[in-house]
């Protein structure tokens with residue numbers, strides 16, 4: 001965790017930010033303040049151009065605290081991609097994963113899992129999927145393969161679970177057995193429930209990310225409405241959190257709040273809004289992308305016990321145009337987003353590019369956009385964004401994955417959904 005250096009405090013004073021709040025948070029047990037590392041050094045890259053990818057009018061009058069925290073320049077040289085459709089006819093696909101043999105496994109929001117062949121043939125629905133509440137933004141959400149899938153055939157799914165007096169995001173594991181072009185889930189076990197249950201149809205998250213130490217992260221939402229969303233700041237509530245779990249859904253002993261009487265031991269980080277994108281970077285660290293309010297989508301690198309601000313601190317405003325809470329964009333004890341978008345892109349998904357087909361994308365993040373109809377490519381240097389590039393695909397993108405072949409696969413939203421494959425444009429052809 002970052003300690004505040006005296007010279008940084010002086011810098012902060014010079015910038016006339018709130019010193020009392022900072023002093024309070026400089027106590028040994030305090031969460032990192034917004035003043036982090038080399039935050040005041042403007043990042044730059046040789047590949048950067050001089051104009052941002054985003055040129056539309058912002059929705060808010062807020063200014064970023066940090067250089068390049070929004071509207072980073074585009075690369076001087078644009079990526080040239082070919083786009084092919086590898087599968088079509090999916091019904092509101094939500095998530096896609098590659099199976100070890102190169103086929104794909106896909107969730108559909110209404111509650112179906114299908115295996116898609118390498119030839120694009122969409123398989124029959126897998127039987128025995130848990131019942132989902134698919135109203136609004138709910139339904140069958142993410143799917144992830146157990147790290148030992150080749151042997152244990154275990155899959156993990158997150159979904160909005162119908163419950164007494166409402167619904168909530170639930171994580172289940174099951175064994176996938178295949179027959180014909182379909183199959184079934186066996187030994188379905190709910191291993192974690194986001195609580196409390198709430199009667200709504202928005203902001204369920206969610207993504208599942210396994211880590212090399214045999215644990216997993218589960219991201220969720222805060223249920224959107226004004227009444228539940230304040231619980232994103234409440235450590236006794238499961239709303240608006242990133243959880244870290246073991247593969248049976250229990251809190252690992254080294255989680256930040258294990259042993260605390262007032263906080264849920266499964267919590268990794270808090271103050272999140274609706275996290276629908278999550279991935280590990282090349283160092284195995286978690287990154288998330290979340291839907292903000294109007295003008296406040298965020299890229300974060302969630303660290304243990306850190307408060308990401310929502311709904312007290314945000315760069316966005318209500319869709320009505322009102323400010324959110326006190327309308328503050330920074331506060332001691334909360335982490336600034338690494339990057340934010342105003343206007344929003346509505347980020348559905350996040351992947352880390354570690355393939356070799358696109359050398360220029362090596363180590364970059366790829367985010368799928370629902371409002372921005374395509375992919376957003378972020379190049380980072382030392383955890384700061386140096387360029388933002390847009391690849392328009394003409395469709396709402398629900399998930400993005402890097403294939404075993406190094407190609408980029410984007411899953412489109414809505415009826416007659418497609419899986420698109422992006423490869424570098426053949427300059428000779």
Ligand SMILES: [Ca+2]
Nearest residue numbers: 298308309310
């Ligand atoms: Ca935030």
